[in-house]
Amino acid sequence: MTARKPASPWRPPTRRAFVAMLTAAAAAAALAIEKRPARDDDDPPRRFTGTTRWIGHC
Numbered sequence: 001m002t003a004r005k006p007a008s009p010w011r012p013p014t015r016r017a018f019v020a021m022l023t024a025a026a027a028a029a030a031l032a033i034e035k036r037p038a039r040d041d042d043d044p045p046r047r048f049t050g051t052t053r054w055i056g057h058c
Helices: 014-035
Strands: none
Touching: none
16 A cells, blocks of 8 residues: 655645735845945946937837
8 A cells, every 4th residue: 555645734825925925025135135235346327418319229
């Protein structure tokens, strides 16, 4: 005879729990990126000069 597998104490998460886990992970990642210290070799943000540049297509 085949041996029965022991029942697992864990069950798959519900859709609501899965979305909550994804949201929590995204929030944690956003906080980690926000608190990242600026490096010296980062380029400063470019400033808008007020004129539109032609970029070569429609």
